[in-house]
Amino acid sequence: MKPAPFNYRAPDKLTEALDLLATYGSDAKVLAGGQSLVPAMNFRLNRFALLIDINRIRELEYIRIDGQVLRIGALTRHRDIEMSPLVREHAPLVAEAVRHVAHLPIRTRGTIGGSLSHADPAAESPAIVLALDGTLVLQSRTGARSVRATEFFQGMFSTALQPNELLVEIQLPVAQPGQRFAFEEVSRRRGDFAIVGVGAMVNLQHGRISQARFAACGVGTGPVRLRAAEQLLEQQVPTAALFARAAAAAAAAVDPQTDIHADAEYRRRLLAGLVERVGMRAAGLSEGAKRD
Amino acid sequence: MQNRPPKSWRDAVEHEINIPDQPILATDKVRYVGEALAVIVAESRYLAEDAAELIEVDLEPLPAVATVDMALATDAPKVHDDLKSNVVARLRIRKGDAAGILASGVRSIRHRFTNHRYLAMPIECRGVVSQYDSRSDSLTIWSSTQVVHWVRREVAVRLGLPESRVRCIAPDVGGGFGVKGHVYPEDVLIPYLARRLGRPVKWIEDRHEHLLNSTHARDDRHDVEVAFDDKGRILAIRDNFVKDSGAYTPVGIGAPSNTIAHLLGPYDIPHLEAAATVVVTNKTPNAPYRGSGRPEGVFVMERLMDLVARELGMDPVELRLRNMIPPERMPYSVGIPYRDGVPVVYDSGDFPAALHEAINALGGLEAIRAEQRAAWAEGRFLGLGVASFVEGTGAGPFEGATVRIDPSGEIFVATGACAQGQGHETIFAQVAADEWGVTPDQVTVSIADTGSIALGYGTIASRSAVNSSSAIRKASAVLRQKVFAIAGHLLECAIEDLELRDGRVSVKGVPTMSISLAEIAQAARPGWDHRRPPGMSGGLEVTEYFEPPTVTWAYATHAALVEIDRITGAPIIRKYVVVHDSGVLINPKLADGQVLGGVCQGIGGGLLEEVIYDQDGQLLTGSLMDYLVPTASDMPPIEVIHRETPSPLNELGVKGLGEGGAIAPPVAIANAVCDALRPAGYEIFATPIRRSEILKAIDKILG
Numbered sequence: 001m002k003p004a005p006f007n008y009r010a011p012d013k014l015t016e017a018l019d020l021l022a023t024y025g026s027d028a029k030v031l032a033g034g035q036s037l038v039p040a041m042n043f044r045l046n047r048f049a050l051l052i053d054i055n056r057i058r059e060l061e062y063i064r065i066d067g068q069v070l071r072i073g074a075l076t077r078h079r080d081i082e083m084s085p086l087v088r089e090h091a092p093l094v095a096e097a098v099r100h101v102a103h104l105p106i107r108t109r110g111t112i113g114g115s116l117s118h119a120d121p122a123a124e125s126p127a128i129v130l131a132l133d134g135t136l137v138l139q140s141r142t143g144a145r146s147v148r149a150t151e152f153f154q155g156m157f158s159t160a161l162q163p164n165e166l167l168v169e170i171q172l173p174v175a176q177p178g179q180r181f182a183f184e185e186v187s188r189r190r191g192d193f194a195i196v197g198v199g200a201m202v203n204l205q206h207g208r209i210s211q212a213r214f215a216a217c218g219v220g221t222g223p224v225r226l227r228a229a230e231q232l233l234e235q236q237v238p239t240a241a242l243f244a245r246a247a248a249a250a251a252a253a254v255d256p257q258t259d260i261h262a263d264a265e266y267r268r269r270l271l272a273g274l275v276e277r278v279g280m281r282a283a284g285l286s287e288g289a290k291r292d
Numbered sequence: 293m294q295n296r297p298p299k300s301w302r303d304a305v306e307h308e309i310n311i312p313d314q315p316i317l318a319t320d321k322v323r324y325v326g327e328a329l330a331v332i333v334a335e336s337r338y339l340a341e342d343a344a345e346l347i348e349v350d351l352e353p354l355p356a357v358a359t360v361d362m363a364l365a366t367d368a369p370k371v372h373d374d375l376k377s378n379v380v381a382r383l384r385i386r387k388g389d390a391a392g393i394l395a396s397g398v399r400s401i402r403h404r405f406t407n408h409r410y411l412a413m414p415i416e417c418r419g420v421v422s423q424y425d426s427r428s429d430s431l432t433i434w435s436s437t438q439v440v441h442w443v444r445r446e447v448a449v450r451l452g453l454p455e456s457r458v459r460c461i462a463p464d465v466g467g468g469f470g471v472k473g474h475v476y477p478e479d480v481l482i483p484y485l486a487r488r489l490g491r492p493v494k495w496i497e498d499r500h501e502h503l504l505n506s507t508h509a510r511d512d513r514h515d516v517e518v519a520f521d522d523k524g525r526i527l528a529i530r531d532n533f534v535k536d537s538g539a540y541t542p543v544g545i546g547a548p549s550n551t552i553a554h555l556l557g558p559y560d561i562p563h564l565e566a567a568a569t570v571v572v573t574n575k576t577p578n579a580p581y582r583g584s585g586r587p588e589g590v591f592v593m594e595r596l597m598d599l600v601a602r603e604l605g606m607d608p609v610e611l612r613l614r615n616m617i618p619p620e621r622m623p624y625s626v627g628i629p630y631r632d633g634v635p636v637v638y639d640s641g642d643f644p645a646a647l648h649e650a651i652n653a654l655g656g657l658e659a660i661r662a663e664q665r666a667a668w669a670e671g672r673f674l675g676l677g678v679a680s681f682v683e684g685t686g687a688g689p690f691e692g693a694t695v696r697i698d699p700s701g702e703i704f705v706a707t708g709a710c711a712q713g714q715g716h717e718t719i720f721a722q723v724a725a726d727e728w729g730v731t732p733d734q735v736t737v738s739i740a741d742t743g744s745i746a747l748g749y750g751t752i753a754s755r756s757a758v759n760s761s762s763a764i765r766k767a768s769a770v771l772r773q774k775v776f777a778i779a780g781h782l783l784e785c786a787i788e789d790l791e792l793r794d795g796r797v798s799v800k801g802v803p804t805m806s807i808s809l810a811e812i813a814q815a816a817r818p819g820w821d822h823r824r825p826p827g828m829s830g831g832l833e834v835t836e837y838f839e840p841p842t843v844t845w846a847y848a849t850h851a852a853l854v855e856i857d858r859i860t861g862a863p864i865i866r867k868y869v870v871v872h873d874s875g876v877l878i879n880p881k882l883a884d885g886q887v888l889g890g891v892c893q894g895i896g897g898g899l900l901e902e903v904i905y906d907q908d909g910q911l912l913t914g915s916l917m918d919y920l921v922p923t924a925s926d927m928p929p930i931e932v933i934h935r936e937t938p939s940p941l942n943e944l945g946v947k948g949l950g951e952g953g954a955i956a957p958p959v960a961i962a963n964a965v966c967d968a969l970r971p972a973g974y975e976i977f978a979t980p981i982r983r984s985e986i987l988k989a990i991d992k993i994l995g
Contacts, residue, residue, distance in 0.1 A: 001498045002338045004345075039915070043500070044341075186860045188900060190925045193917075260904050260912055266861075266984035273859035 003041035010053040014139070017054055017166060022141040024050045025163035031055070032075060032114035035106050060113070060168055063087060072170045074113025079104065081112060090174045093181035093199055097128045100183070103191040113167045116152070119159050119222055121257075122193035124185065126153055126223035129170060131199040131215035136160075137169035144168070153222040178210070179203045182281040185217070186270050188261060194218045195262045198226075198274040202238070202282040209233045209283070214246075219256040219271050228253040229275055238283035247276040297545070298689075300633025306384040307545075312372040312572065314540040316450075316477040316484075322351065323371055323539035324574050325911050326504035328477065333485055333493060356574050356909040360513065360534045363571040371539060371572040380537060381545050381570035385552050387627040388563035393519050393528035400519040401603060405595060406978035407588040407958075409511035409536070410901040412581045412893075413921050414467025414712070417497035418506060420478050422486035430457035431483045436465045438473040438710045439750030444742045446475040447483050455742075458483070462740035468712035469893070469954075470580040471506050473752040474542045503914050507543075508903050509581030510979075511536040512551070514592045519563075520600050524611045528563035531555060531592065535570045538577040545570060547578070549631040550585030550684075556626060557593050557681050558643035558847055559615040564628065574909040580752065582893055582954040586683060591979065594679040594959040598966060599975065608963065609647065609657055609678055616643045616680070623940075632688055634842035640937045641847050646871040647680055650851040653869040653931055660853065668971065673856040673990065674866075677964025679956035680850075684843035685874065685948025686758025686941075693763035694745050695724065695771050696833040699817060701795065701810025703728050703735045705764055708748015709756035710740035714950065715882040716756060722878055723761045723944070727768035728809065729792040745835065754846075754948025757878060759838055762942045767836035774832065778812050781825040844939040846947040848872040850891075850956035852928075854964035858990060861983035863899070863965050865928035868957075873935035875947035880934065883949055887932045890953020896922035898958030902980050969993070 027049040040046045060075035088095045115125040129149045185197030196218040203211035212233040214226035229250035256267035280286040318329040334340040355369045363378040421434040440460040448455045486493040514533040548568035601608040619642040626636040667674035696704040721732035738744040779797035780787045798806030815823035818830025853866045877883045900920040904912040913919040938945025962976040974989035
């Protein structure tokens with residue numbers, strides 16, 4: 001379990017990294033926290049000519065509010081997001097979900113940009129950014145472009161990132177009055193990738209759900225928006241029966257994978273349970289559920 | 293061959309054994325994914341792995357034998373061409389007439405049970421380092437092994453060296469659990485390379501290699517019939533089981549023999565017929581892991597207990613009590629041979645008391661049942677799971693100890709045991725300190741080094757506390773004769789008037805008349821001006837070997853209170869209790885550690901850990917992302933209660949306790965889950981326990 005030979009560069013300026021990407025393209029691989037990449041390298045599942053270590057590019061490590069947008073630099077560690085008062089106040093769903101990302105040592109190294117770029121279908125961050133309808137800023141030597149989360153994720157470990165581009169920023173809409181959030185996941189052990197996880201935003205206005213956003217991980221080839229559940233919930237008065245129907249609708253609409261940890265049927269069953277539990281919580285119909 | 297069963301066993305058990313040879317490197321045929329077929333020596337592991345990619349192997353794919361059913365099919369391809377079939381061993385043990393009872397029209401049930409494949413996951417993987425000394429044509433081997441003397445012998449035989457030119461040391465190994473309890477090809481290959489190259493050679497297994505190539509365990513399938521009467525008395529058991537041994541059988545028939553010998557557990561069951569068929573497949577070899585065949589048999593027996601109770605509408609706790617051997621029948625002869633050939637006789641203990649104590653630690657049976665009914669009424673699922681078992685420990689054939697008193701007066705002890713973190717140095721120092729009336733810090737312990745003691749067996753089979761401690765006591769007793777003789781000579785008094793006290797030999801009742809061990813050791817030195825009695829040889833050193841008459845029987849009851857998470861199907865263990873009797877405890881804190889560690893591994897085996905192969909024999913669980921080992925946060929509250937019934941089979945009264953903790957958790961938890969889901973009639977017949985199946989049972993209850 002030692003990686004195949006590779007060259008290594010660790011630029012401290014974003015422009016240098018983008019120059020290297022422009023030169024090497026798909027012959028280069030970007031190292032951020034390395035929590036997924038390094039194991040893959042050690043198994044020799046990943047081979048490339050150049051490893052671009054971006055850990056010295058401190059300009060990509062920030063969390064700030066800009067009007068109605070929460071901006072998170074791609075190199076921001078999960079742990080910093082977890083501890084950020086800004087995130088807790090303006091993106092409570094992110095604050096709740098990030099605690100489920102692996103274990104503390106992994107959160108201390110791993111980055112949000114790395115997680116999104118890697119696009120593991122079981123990872124929490126992609127589902128959360130999808131649920132919040134976030135925007136991702138991709139930059140290359142020739143310029144930057146903004147891609148909505150709905151377009152960014154393109155299947156199993158696959159994104160809209162071009163070989164010469166680097167994900168540099170995540171933009172999330174600031175939480176509005178009336179919006180309530182909840183995230184839960186089921187994993188076989190604490191800290192593992194989720195078998196299924198569900199994040200939700202429910203906007204309650206005058207006793208009705210004016211807007212619902214549900215996204216899940218672990219039930220498809222990437223993060224999945226649960227639009228069937230959202231449609232069923234919107235404009236309705238929240239009740240336990242309503243969330244049970246939404247859960248059934250969500251489960252019927254997904255096409256989960258079977259792997260050694262869980263078969264498709266079990267994932268669908270978990271999804272239903274979690275949609276119901278998360279929805280009820282977000283709508284204030286139940287107390288916070290325990291982690292198992 | 294360390295593994296050949298003794299003649300008394302061969303005479304007592306119907307058997308047919310054809311153990312295949314395991315090559316050090318595969319030559320004509322590769323028999324499992326992970327079997328080494330080439331070796332690369334380089335100056336770093338990075339380079340070696342780069343070089344490995346340059347090796348082109350011309351392999352012709354052969355049909356895979358990936359399951360026991362594939363192995364036993366009439367047209368099955370042969371894993372070993374030189375054997376008649378894929379069956380490498382058959383064993384059959386009978387007592388009474390189980391077939392006759394089962395055919396007599398009494399009540400009976402039959403079920404198939406499957407124990408899945410999982411393996412030991414020590415924090416330190418295996419590793420071998422060897423250095424060759426050309427001047428003396430001798431090899432030193434540092435191996436992460438539990439059996440240094442066996443490694444030395446195997447290397448000496450394979451390389452054609454006298455044993456005196458091979459030294460094997462296992463320094464401070466980080467966990468063994470049986471997976472390091474036999475000789476691996478690397479143990480021979482690395483010293484061979486060191487000698488051939490004239491340079492030190494190191495191989496350290498990585499985690500992927502460990503999952504792929506260190507021996508796996510468990511993996512059998514039982515077809516069982518049990519006969520019983522209306523009062524819940526178990527009358528007869530017939531068990532035919534098939535063990536998937538993988539491509540080789542590095543420890544022979546050890547595990548299936550254990551399964552048979554432990555099947556009847558703490559129960560008085562008059563009729564038994566147990567037969568094992570050991571088959572080879574294209575998978576990693578199967579060898580003992582903590583419990584070694586016992587968890588498999590205990591899973592079968594303790595599930596049966598609950599199933600019979602269900603048939604009779606009886607509480608499983610009550611059914612167990614009706615069948616348990618009462619303490620007044622100790623020692624109890626089971627009527628079958630152990631794998632050392634000696635008839636199994638449970639030597640001591642109180643099985644029902646352990647069961648009562650475990651249930652009481654969970655609040656008592658009535659309170660548990662009342663809580664369960666209340667939970668069901670609320671749509672929650674709460675269950676009690678119990679598993680009682682016995683465990684032959686301290687297996688022979690022997691272990692040795694050298695005890696020496698230095699001229700400084702300090703005690704030196706060497707023994708063939710090999711520690712992997714269980715605290716051998718501590719307990720052996722305690723035993724020696726008690727023998728000599730000194731404090732443990734005045735004792736130096738040398739273990740796991742063939743350079744310290746000529747013969748040894750190693751640390752497997754919950755044997756070291758029994759065998760090494762007894763050998764230390766035996767050697768100390770012999771040495772004490774000499775020490776007293778010299779002391780009597782110096783103090784000018786009779787040996788009978790002497791006693792050991794605080795590191796000194798003194799005249800009984802006259803503490804001022806005494807002499808220190810240091811003075812005695814100096815007096816004993818060979819050479820000029822020694823002060824030994826006339827005719828006595830020099831030095832204070834004795835080596836003795838303890839050969840136990842047979843195993844001594846530990847026992848335990850595990851009990852778990854489990855609630856099912858309705859959304860995930862996860863069994864949440866609210867509390868886990870172990871009542872364990874391993875005789876006199878040398879060190880209670882270390883005993884707790886042993887039991888707790890075993891329980892953690894048992895919980896992992898029951899709920900998380902699973903080696904999975906596809907139908908081509910390809911391993912699907914090659915990393916710790918796929919093979920899930922329990923972590924601290926997966927552990928429930930565990931209470932360990934020790935009973936201490938002294939073993940009559942050794943002077944210290946100790947029994948082994950290395951493995952017990954790992955034996956019962958899978959079935960205790962399975963029983964609790966089934967008990968919780970009784971309204972659905974849910975029964976578990978295979979490990980691991982699957983949340984998805986539990987959820988289906990809940991759906992059935994809730995409609």
